[in-house]
Amino acid sequence: MSVATGSMDTETARRILTQVPYSSRFTVGALVPPVGLRQSNVRSLGELELVLRPEPASLAGLNVDRLAAWIETEVGDPAGAAAVREVARAASSYAAACEAIHRLIRERVASARLLIESAG
Amino acid sequence: MTLYGYAGKILRLDLTNRRFSEVATEKYQAWGGGHGLGAALFWDFCKDKTITDGRHPANVCILATSPLNGTPVPSGGGRCEVLGVGVGMYPVSWFTRSGFGGRFSTMLKHAGWDAIVIEGKASSPVWVDIRNDKVEIRDAAALWGKDTWETQHAIREFMGAPGGVDNAWWDLNPTAADALDPARDMGRTTQKPAVLTIGPAGENQTAAGCLLHDAGNGAGQGGFGAVWGSKNLKAISVVGTGEVRVADPKALLRARHVTQQKYVTSITQPDFASWSKIGNVPRPLFMNPPPTTERRPQACQGCISGCRARFAVGYGNESTCQETNWYLPAVRRVAKSMEELAEINLRAADVIQRYGHNSFLFQTGLHWLEYLYEEGILGPGKAIPSNLPWETYGTLEFAEKLIHALSHREDIGADLADGWVQAAYKWGRGDDLRTGHLQNSYWGMPEHGYDPRAELEWGYGSILGDRDINEHCFNIIFTNVTAAFAFAKPMRLEARELVEIISEKLIPYATNRPEVLDFADANMYSEDVARLVLWHRHYTRFYKQSALFCDLRWPDFYNTNTPDNRGATASDDAGEHIFWNAVTGEGISFAEGIERGRRIWNLDNAIWTLQGRHRDMVHFAPYVYETRFEKGELFPFYMWPCRDEQGEWHYKDLMGRKLDKDKFDEFKTIFYRMEGWDVATGWPTRKLLASLDLDEVADALEAAGRLGVERS
Numbered sequence: 001m002s003v004a005t006g007s008m009d010t011e012t013a014r015r016i017l018t019q020v021p022y023s024s025r026f027t028v029g030a031l032v033p034p035v036g037l038r039q040s041n042v043r044s045l046g047e048l049e050l051v052l053r054p055e056p057a058s059l060a061g062l063n064v065d066r067l068a069a070w071i072e073t074e075v076g077d078p079a080g081a082a083a084v085r086e087v088a089r090a091a092s093s094y095a096a097a098c099e100a101i102h103r104l105i106r107e108r109v110a111s112a113r114l115l116i117e118s119a120g
Numbered sequence: 121m122t123l124y125g126y127a128g129k130i131l132r133l134d135l136t137n138r139r140f141s142e143v144a145t146e147k148y149q150a151w152g153g154g155h156g157l158g159a160a161l162f163w164d165f166c167k168d169k170t171i172t173d174g175r176h177p178a179n180v181c182i183l184a185t186s187p188l189n190g191t192p193v194p195s196g197g198g199r200c201e202v203l204g205v206g207v208g209m210y211p212v213s214w215f216t217r218s219g220f221g222g223r224f225s226t227m228l229k230h231a232g233w234d235a236i237v238i239e240g241k242a243s244s245p246v247w248v249d250i251r252n253d254k255v256e257i258r259d260a261a262a263l264w265g266k267d268t269w270e271t272q273h274a275i276r277e278f279m280g281a282p283g284g285v286d287n288a289w290w291d292l293n294p295t296a297a298d299a300l301d302p303a304r305d306m307g308r309t310t311q312k313p314a315v316l317t318i319g320p321a322g323e324n325q326t327a328a329g330c331l332l333h334d335a336g337n338g339a340g341q342g343g344f345g346a347v348w349g350s351k352n353l354k355a356i357s358v359v360g361t362g363e364v365r366v367a368d369p370k371a372l373l374r375a376r377h378v379t380q381q382k383y384v385t386s387i388t389q390p391d392f393a394s395w396s397k398i399g400n401v402p403r404p405l406f407m408n409p410p411p412t413t414e415r416r417p418q419a420c421q422g423c424i425s426g427c428r429a430r431f432a433v434g435y436g437n438e439s440t441c442q443e444t445n446w447y448l449p450a451v452r453r454v455a456k457s458m459e460e461l462a463e464i465n466l467r468a469a470d471v472i473q474r475y476g477h478n479s480f481l482f483q484t485g486l487h488w489l490e491y492l493y494e495e496g497i498l499g500p501g502k503a504i505p506s507n508l509p510w511e512t513y514g515t516l517e518f519a520e521k522l523i524h525a526l527s528h529r530e531d532i533g534a535d536l537a538d539g540w541v542q543a544a545y546k547w548g549r550g551d552d553l554r555t556g557h558l559q560n561s562y563w564g565m566p567e568h569g570y571d572p573r574a575e576l577e578w579g580y581g582s583i584l585g586d587r588d589i590n591e592h593c594f595n596i597i598f599t600n601v602t603a604a605f606a607f608a609k610p611m612r613l614e615a616r617e618l619v620e621i622i623s624e625k626l627i628p629y630a631t632n633r634p635e636v637l638d639f640a641d642a643n644m645y646s647e648d649v650a651r652l653v654l655w656h657r658h659y660t661r662f663y664k665q666s667a668l669f670c671d672l673r674w675p676d677f678y679n680t681n682t683p684d685n686r687g688a689t690a691s692d693d694a695g696e697h698i699f700w701n702a703v704t705g706e707g708i709s710f711a712e713g714i715e716r717g718r719r720i721w722n723l724d725n726a727i728w729t730l731q732g733r734h735r736d737m738v739h740f741a742p743y744v745y746e747t748r749f750e751k752g753e754l755f756p757f758y759m760w761p762c763r764d765e766q767g768e769w770h771y772k773d774l775m776g777r778k779l780d781k782d783k784f785d786e787f788k789t790i791f792y793r794m795e796g797w798d799v800a801t802g803w804p805t806r807k808l809l810a811s812l813d814l815d816e817v818a819d820a821l822e823a824a825g826r827l828g829v830e831r832s
Contacts, residue, residue, distance in 0.1 A: 019453075022494035029754025031606070033591045033599040034672055035441060036569020037754045039487065040449040047452040050461055055409065059606055061755035093608030094756055 001015065010119045013112035015076040019043045024074040029061030037061065045075060045109050052102035060098050064088040067101070080108050123149060124367035125187025125703040130161065131233045131255065133248060135351050136177075138257045145234045153234070155187035155217055155665035156720040158203035161237050162215065163723060163817070166205075167360065169215075169730040170824075174207040174343060175325055175350035177241045179282035183228070183316070183356075186236040190226040190364035191372065191422065193699045194379050198420025200225035200339075201665055205588070207343030207538035208327020210564025211737065214586040215727040217665060218344055221420035222337035222813035224358065225668070227314035231360025242352040247317075250358040251292045254308065258449075260354040267474035268319040268332040281312050292359050309361050317355035318345040319476025321527035325349040326537035328478040328526060336428065336438030336469075337420070340478035341565065341587055346760030367705025375702060378694040383679050383687065384424070409435060411462045424671060432682050433687035443469045446479040450486060451522040453514035468519040475527040479492030480588075484559040484566040485540055489532075491557055491817045493547070497534070504547050506532050539564050542742075556743035563587060570595050572740060573749040574774040576639050576760045580653045583740055584729065584791060587766045593675055594652075597622075597637070601771050612680050615761035615769035624679045625690040628711040629655045639774060645787040647794075654794050655714070661724070662717030663696045719812045725797070726804050726817045735788055735802035744779050751775035798828025805830050 025041040026054055027053050032038050040047045050065075051107075052060050064084065072081035091097035123146060130143040143161075146528030151160045161182050163169075168178040181204035188196045198221045204644025206216040228236070231252050245260035248593040263271050281290055293307045314333065329345020330338045348354070366372055411433050417426030418438055430437045447468035448461075455461035463515035483774070492498035493510045500507055508531055512518040535543040544552055552558040561567040562582040568590065572579020573588050575598060581589045597618070604611050613621070619634035629651050630636040635643070636652040641650060663669050674696065676687030688694045692712040697710045708716075724732075749758075752775065762772040792799045794810035805828040809818040821827040 022490075031599065031602060031755055032445075032569065033593070033603075034574075035445070035572070036599070037758075038445065038569055038752055041485075041487070042452065046274070046456075050452050050455060050458065053409070053458060059603065063756060073229060076612050094606045095608075111198070116576035 004009075008108075008111060008115060010021070010115055012077055013087075016045050016108060017116065018113040020074050023036055024070075025075070026067065026070045030058050031061055032058040045071070045077075045080075045105055045112075049105045049109055052070070052105060054099055054102065059095060060102075064097060064101070080104075080113070083108075098106040112118065122365060124705045125191070125367050125813070127155075127185075127229050127232045127234045127362070127364070129234045130237060131232060132165070132237045132239070132252070133255075133257070134240050135238065135242040135246065135257070138242065138246070140255045140257070149258040150716075152332055152662060152666040152716055152718065154184050154199075154201035154668045155190075155203065155661055156716065157235055157666065158182040158184035158201055159215075159424070159720055159723045159727070160170065160218075160817040161235060162203055163727065165237055165239060169727055169820075170730055170732070171205055172212045172214075174205040174303075174347040176205070177350070178209055179205045179347060179350075179382050180550075181238040181256075181344060181347050182235060183224075183238075185225040185229055185233075186666065187364075187704050188667055188669075188699065189422075190229040191366055191703050192376055193372070193422065193669075194376055194424045195422075196668060196696075196699060198222065198421030199225060199668040199670060200228075202331060202339045202342070202344050202346055204340075204342075204344065205731075207325070207329070207346040207667040207797050208537075208542070208564065209343075209587070210539055210541035210560070212375065212563075212732060213343070214563065214731060214733070215724065216342045216586040218331075219665070219668075220333055220337045220338035220339040221423075221670070222314065222333045223311075223421045224314040224333045224337075226364075226421045227311070227360055227361070229364050230362045231358050233358075233577065238348075238351065238353065239404060241350065245352045245354050247353070247355040247357065249275075249279070250360075251359050251431075252358065252362065254293075260352075263354045265320070268317050268476045269335070269474050270797060271317045271319075271355055272334070275355060276312055279313055279359075280504065281356070281359070292361070297678045305830050307361060309359060310671065311359060313357045313359040315357045317476070318348045318353075319343055319474060319527065320524075321475050321477040322535070323354070323416060324527060324529050326477075326527060326529060326533070327539045328481055328497070328536070330478050332473060332476045334438060336440065336443060336473050338443070338476075338478075340442075340472065340480050341590070343478075345476050345478075352536060362372075366703050368702045372699065372702035373744055377817040379424075379688060383676060383681060383694060409458055409462045411466055420670070423670065423673075425670070427672060431466075433463075435470055437470075438646060439466065439473060442483060443472060443479045446482040447519050450514040453773070455514075464516045464519075465485035467516050471516075471520050471523050475523050477523050478511075478830045480566060481540060481566070482566075488540075488552065488558045489529075490575040495716045497549075502816070504532065508532070508649055540566075554742040554746055556747050559741070559743065561741045561744050570598070571749045571758075572744055573777055574598075574639070574778050575758070576649055577656050579740070579744070579779075580649070580787070580791075581656055583738055584653065584659065584788070586724065589660070590671065591664060592671055593656060593658070593660070593677075594622075594637075596677075598758060598760055601761070602755065602757060603636050605757060605759050605771070605782065611771070613678065613685060615771050617685075618678060619761050619769060621685055624676055624686070625675070626652070626655050628714060629658075629688055634769075635763070637761060638763050639760050640764075640778065641771060645780075645783040645790075647790050650794055653791060657721050658714045658717035660717070660719040662713050666720060667696065667700055669696055669714070681758045719814070721814055722795070722804055722808065723814065723817060725795075725812070725822060726809070728830075729803045730824055733802060735792065736801070738788060738802065739784070740779065745781040746778065746782075748778045749775055780827045797830055801828055 068081040087100040088097040125327040245264040247260040249256040262486040325341040326348040409643040414432035414799040415429040418428040419426035498504040559567040624635040675689035679687035757773040806818040
């Protein structure tokens, strides 16, 4: 069992694919030369996956600890949050952490979709 | 006498009487070109310099080229400067500037004109048809209501110019007799006319109105589309078959060759640590994924960078930077894939270009509108009534409806048309400027991606001037250093080495004074930083906005392609002044260019003073003083070279701080004293103006009771 599918039941999968209320949004940024720091926010892991997708001339901006807390409490995915903390701790740099988190979130969203589809 | 680099004459358009006349450029040569030329023309031809709304009939709008336009100066030949009193700034719309790239300025030079002065107001919509020396002010009834792209197509069709990418010769003369004029190479060309136009946002005189040229070259800030709309001016088309005479072609080509051989990174080897280097284009300046890899680079005329693109899919062409980002945060709400995200996002870029609407207002504004809607403040039957389909936020359909409403003064567009900060106060949302929900930090304009609490030269320069400066000279330090930290890579240059190299080029005010780059808490209101801001204001006023070197490529302070890491700026082999001298034959030093910038900047301040500026007005929006630049929210760190208590240089994180209002006020006193302005008012003094050969300006200020006083 991969970390992406670990501890996921249909209820968790539904939460992963659901948009949280606006008041529970998570603020993210991006370093985009020459424009600088770009502000944004996300309300679901699906949006987060799009934000984190590696780009050759920009870099996502986020606070990993706050992200993990948001996934745990607002999205309602403690296992995902633990996995985020784990891959971030193992990464050699902030950028490497972003890439690892992106892979994790992408797989987790895909797993959630599969689970919901198979559950009918 | 030959004026090398100049066409030799300026076109003066009197829209009220539908006449035009010529002014000799020679009188204005000392101002250089671009902003300097335009500010001097504004001073001479604007009869009421107290106006504070660009839509006033007395406003004069100027389009000004540089001697470098139409020459092969690397990334220095394709920009055009726009000047006049702006629209929608807060609390006052200052005499301000904008600029755009593409082909317009070079075509204007080839047609024989250095600048266009637009005065008065036509009684009904008109457009201006310039074909070499022939100028016609034509009826624009059939164009009014068209978007920016439709307008350009219609004008090309009217003129018989080939469309698409055909390279057929065509005759730009309206009659066969005209075509026999031997002075102009028979008036035949393969070039399409270069058209600058407004869309619905400008026609309806909204502060968001842009001037747009080709698919995506826009002058957004300042609301110059609204200025044109107020004058009933829909478009200016120009096509020319002349030439630009260069004083020393051999020196020009030598410097260009040096640039290529010595300073440019290979275009095929993108380098994370050299984003801003001349010629280094990691990819088009998109802020989001492009729709396809099948694309061609597209550049302003003469540019070696090609920071834009044209795509095989046929949308998103020529948009770059902010236009490709204005709707991105919303699209993520609905996109199910990167492909869908890219398509909606770039089609939204096309929408905003066609309406001629300034995309930059959404940098902070889109988040604010979403916040108001989601908090139940804005929407059907809410405190801020809006019947837009907010539940479809993020779709292309919503983007079109939003931009349509804002461009036509419909729905919330009725209030936003006069400026976003003005709308905030009208809606009783002034506190949003205190909390930071609306981050329009200087003169009612959106904060750029460089927070004024960290990127001091950007914030201070903007509030001490007239607008968000949008000058990327120094923030390459932040982006490169921060990126290196993000990737845990060793810095190519240690902090001390970096600031020493840069300060070598801060001639003449801060030469070899690296402390001017120290943005640490202990130094952020110092004379050091004031000295940096001083250099920056003067450098950009001449080299960037008058000589029109492209902001995204110049200056080149440090360059890791060279053995000693020194960039081209101020160098003796390919510095800015080397190119200027090769084209004009003038022989100025780099420092003399800075001095020209000082003169131009001070003329600007004299105009702001006549408009009513006083130092007490020069303050940021409240959130800059009252809230912190929150650490880790937008990025984990904001790295910048700073000295520690022992005077040792380190890269330090600047996040987590706010500006102190009283200390910033003290900083203004230091800055004003350095400029020679009255420290009590910020007004220029006679002594200063006389030293700049601006006695006539001092006389005007004295007559208005706004001449600064010398204080000990």
